[in-house]
Amino acid sequence: MPVKAQERATERESGRSGALVLAAVLVAVFVVPTSISGTGVALPSIGADLHAGLVPLQWVVNAFNVAFACFTLVWGSIADIIGRVRAFALGAVIYAAASLVSVLATDVLLLDAARALAGVGGAAIFSGGAALLSTVFEGPARGRAFALFGTVAGIGVSFGPSLSGVLIDGAGWRWVFAVHVAVLALVLPAVPAMSRAVGHTRNPDARVDVPGSALFVLAMLLLTTAIAQGSQWGWGSAGVLGLFAGTAVALLAFVAVERRVAHPVLDLGVVANRRFLALCLVPVAGSFGFVTMLTYLPGYLTGAAGYSSGAAGAVMLLLTVPMLVLPMAAAKLVARGASALGVIRLSLVLLLVGVLGLELFSPEVNLGLVALPMLVTGAGYALAAGLVDGQTLELVAPERAGMAAGFLNTMRLGSEAIAVAVYGALLATVVTARTQDALAGYPVDPAAVAATAAGGDLAGPVASVPEGQRDGLTRVLVDAYDGAFHTVAGVLAGICAALLVLVLVLLRGSAKQR
CATH class of the missing domain: 1.20.1250.20 (MFS general substrate transporter like domains)
Known part of the structure; x- marks a missing residue:
C-alpha cells in the first residue's frame, strides 16, 4: 500500500x-x-x-x-x-x-x-x-x-x-x-x-493522596450532615455545632497535610491567584441560584401550586431552555472580541436578577408573570457555563491544568451538594415554624406533617384527616410551603449577591496585581 x-x-x-x-x-x-x-x-x-x-x-x-x-x-x-x-x-x-x-x-x-x-x-x-x-x-x-x-x-x-x-x-x-x-x-x-x-x-509511579482525600471527604460529609440535620436537631444544638466544628478541624488538617505530601490531591498554590479564585466562585453562585431551583422548584409546583409531575417538568423548561443556545452564543461573542470577563460579570448579574424575580411565584400566579424571571435565571447560569472553564485553565501552566480543573469542578459540584442541602434544611425549618401553631386543631403529629409537607408531599397529610378538615389543612400547608419558599429564595438571592460582590472585588484586585 x-x-x-x-x-x-x-x-x-x-x-x-x-x-x-x-x-x-x-x-x-x-x-x-x-x-x-x-x-x-x-x-x-x-x-x-x-x-x-x-x-x-x-x-x-x-x-x-x-x-x-x-x-x-x-x-x-x-x-x-x-x-x-x-x-x-x-x-x-x-x-x-x-x-x-x-x-x-x-x-x-x-x-x-x-x-x-x-x-x-x-x-x-x-x-x-x-x-x-x-x-x-x-x-x-x-x-x-x-x-x-x-x-x-x-x-x-x-x-x-x-x-x-x-x-x-x-x-x-x-x-x-x-x-x-x-x-x-x-x-x-x-x-x-x-x-x-x-x-x-x-502511571505506576502515581500514588493516591490517601490522607488528603480522606480528610476532604470527611469534611464534606460533616458539613453536609450538619446542614441537613439542622432543621431536625436545631441549629444551635450540640450535635449540629459539633459537626460544624468537626468540619473546621478536618479542613485545617487537610490544609496541613496538603502542604507536606509529595503528590497532594490539591496543590494549594493554585488558589493564590485572585482571578483564578474569582472564576472558581462563579459556578458556586450558579449552584445557589440555579441548581437549587432545578432541584426544588418542581416540588413547589407540585406541592403548593397543584401541578402534576409532568406539568412541573414542562414548566421547568423555561429555566433550562437558555442552556441550549447561550453557551455557544457566549463563546461566539468572545471570539468576536467581547470581553470574556464582561460576559461572566453579566451572567452573575442576570442570575441575581432572576432569583429575585422568582419571588413573584405564588400558588395562583399566572405562568406568564414568572416566565421572564425563570428565563433570566437560566440565562445567568448558561452564559458562564462554557466560559469559566476555559478562562480558569488559561491561568495555570499546562502541567497543572488537571489539578486546576479538579479544583474548579470540586467547587462546582461541592457547592451544588451544599446548596441543595442548605435549601432543603432551611425549607424544613421555616415550614415547621409556620405550621407549629396552625396544626394544633388537627388530629395529626405537627412535626411529622411539617416534615412531610417540606418534602413536597401535601396530599399525604391532608388525606389522613377527616374530610371536613381537609380544605382547612390544605390551606394551612399551602400557605406554609409558599411562605417558606419565598423566605428561602430571599436567602439564596442574598448569597448570590454576596458572591457577585466578592467576585467583582477579586477580579478588580487581580487587575491591580497585574
Whole structure:
C-alpha cells in the first residue's frame, strides 16, 4: 500500500476510534447530571411510596451529590494508576449497579446508600471521561470534544427535571433510575474497543493522596450532615455545632497535610491567584441560584401550586431552555472580541436578577408573570457555563491544568451538594415554624406533617384527616410551603449577591496585581 494511502487509512481508523470514545463518554456523561438535577422531581413520589421522613428523603439527593463532589479529585488519581479506560468503565459499572439497587429499593435508607454509591460511580465517569478525551484528541479536535463534553453535561443538568417528570407521570419514580441502567448498559460493550483505541495510560509511579482525600471527604460529609440535620436537631444544638466544628478541624488538617505530601490531591498554590479564585466562585453562585431551583422548584409546583409531575417538568423548561443556545452564543461573542470577563460579570448579574424575580411565584400566579424571571435565571447560569472553564485553565501552566480543573469542578459540584442541602434544611425549618401553631386543631403529629409537607408531599397529610378538615389543612400547608419558599429564595438571592460582590472585588484586585 502506498505511504499516503496508508496514512489516510490510519487517519480514518484513528477518527473512528476517537468517535467511538467520544460517543461512549458523552452518553455516560449525559446520564450523571440528569440524575443530579432530575431526582428532586421524584422526591414527593418516593416519600409517599416508601413512607420516608424528610431527612432520609433529602439524602436521596444529598447522598449522590456529596459522594460525587467528594470523589471527583480522588478518581483523577485512580485513573492515572489503573488506567483511564478502566477507571471510566469501573465508574459506569458502579453507577449502573447502584441504579439497579435504586430501582428495587423498598426502604429509603437502602435507596440513600445506593444513591451514594451511584455518586462515587458518577465521579469516576466524569474524571475518567475527561481524561480519556484529553488522551485521544489533540489540537482543535480536543477543543471540540471538550466543548461537546460541557454542552452535554449542561443539557443533562438542565433537562433532568423535565425528563424525570415525564417518566414519573408515565411509569413511576423507579423508572428514573431504570433508564440510567439501560443507557449505561449500551456504553459498557464499547469498553474493549475503547481500550484498543486508547492504549495503555497507566502511571505506576502515581500514588493516591490517601490522607488528603480522606480528610476532604470527611469534611464534606460533616458539613453536609450538619446542614441537613439542622432543621431536625436545631441549629444551635450540640450535635449540629459539633459537626460544624468537626468540619473546621478536618479542613485545617487537610490544609496541613496538603502542604507536606509529595503528590497532594490539591496543590494549594493554585488558589493564590485572585482571578483564578474569582472564576472558581462563579459556578458556586450558579449552584445557589440555579441548581437549587432545578432541584426544588418542581416540588413547589407540585406541592403548593397543584401541578402534576409532568406539568412541573414542562414548566421547568423555561429555566433550562437558555442552556441550549447561550453557551455557544457566549463563546461566539468572545471570539468576536467581547470581553470574556464582561460576559461572566453579566451572567452573575442576570442570575441575581432572576432569583429575585422568582419571588413573584405564588400558588395562583399566572405562568406568564414568572416566565421572564425563570428565563433570566437560566440565562445567568448558561452564559458562564462554557466560559469559566476555559478562562480558569488559561491561568495555570499546562502541567497543572488537571489539578486546576479538579479544583474548579470540586467547587462546582461541592457547592451544588451544599446548596441543595442548605435549601432543603432551611425549607424544613421555616415550614415547621409556620405550621407549629396552625396544626394544633388537627388530629395529626405537627412535626411529622411539617416534615412531610417540606418534602413536597401535601396530599399525604391532608388525606389522613377527616374530610371536613381537609380544605382547612390544605390551606394551612399551602400557605406554609409558599411562605417558606419565598423566605428561602430571599436567602439564596442574598448569597448570590454576596458572591457577585466578592467576585467583582477579586477580579478588580487581580487587575491591580497585574
